[in-house]
Amino acid sequence: MSEKYVVTWDMFQMHARKLAERLLPASQWKGIIAVSRGGLFPAAVLARELGLRHVETVCIASYDHDQQGELRVLHAADTDGEGFIVVDDLVDTGNTAKEIRKMYPKAKFVTVFAKPAGAPLVDDYVIDIPQNTWIEQPWDLGLGFVPPIARK
Numbered sequence: 001m002s003e004k005y006v007v008t009w010d011m012f013q014m015h016a017r018k019l020a021e022r023l024l025p026a027s028q029w030k031g032i033i034a035v036s037r038g039g040l041f042p043a044a045v046l047a048r049e050l051g052l053r054h055v056e057t058v059c060i061a062s063y064d065h066d067q068q069g070e071l072r073v074l075h076a077a078d079t080d081g082e083g084f085i086v087v088d089d090l091v092d093t094g095n096t097a098k099e100i101r102k103m104y105p106k107a108k109f110v111t112v113f114a115k116p117a118g119a120p121l122v123d124d125y126v127i128d129i130p131q132n133t134w135i136e137q138p139w140d141l142g143l144g145f146v147p148p149i150a151r152k
């Protein structure tokens, strides 16, 4: 990926809250299915903002850092998705989203970020990100020392 898009915790929370507003009224939802692990973070915000306490997971892995491998489903919530919000942090190639759609055809599938290849596969998202850009999520980052400009 040629570009990077760094996300801070407060920006992430702001975007996830915007997503929550679009999911009103909360009474239409039985609960949330978080696409673990990335989807756990927006799921916590949605659960808090919408007052939903039923939170399930679908545990799926495809990337080893930035290299995409075979999709592996390690655990799945036992439902067709009716009345559930399925949430992931982002959609990139759309491979994960395709699998999730098959598993939960009746759910509303939302993400915080979407790249063009994956955007048509989700029902809603908040922020558009170019395909050539790697999203650095706040849970993958830490504070670090930056040398003074004059010493570079």
Ligand SMILES: O=P(O)(O)OC[C@H]1O[C@H](OP(=O)(O)OP(=O)(O)O)[C@H](O)[C@@H]1O
Pocket (backbone or CB within 6 Å): 035, 036, 037, 038, 039, 060, 061, 062, 063, 064, 068, 088, 089, 090, 091, 092, 093, 094, 095, 096, 097, 118
């Ligand atoms: O649209 P795609 O190209 O399929 O990529 C999107 C998926 O990739 C990342 O998850 P990852 O598989 O890295 O696992 P993680 O959530 O446990 O970090 C991200 O959280 C999405 O779930």
Ligand SMILES: [Mg+2]
Pocket (backbone or CB within 6 Å): 035, 036, 037, 038, 039, 060, 088
């Ligand atoms: Mg993920």
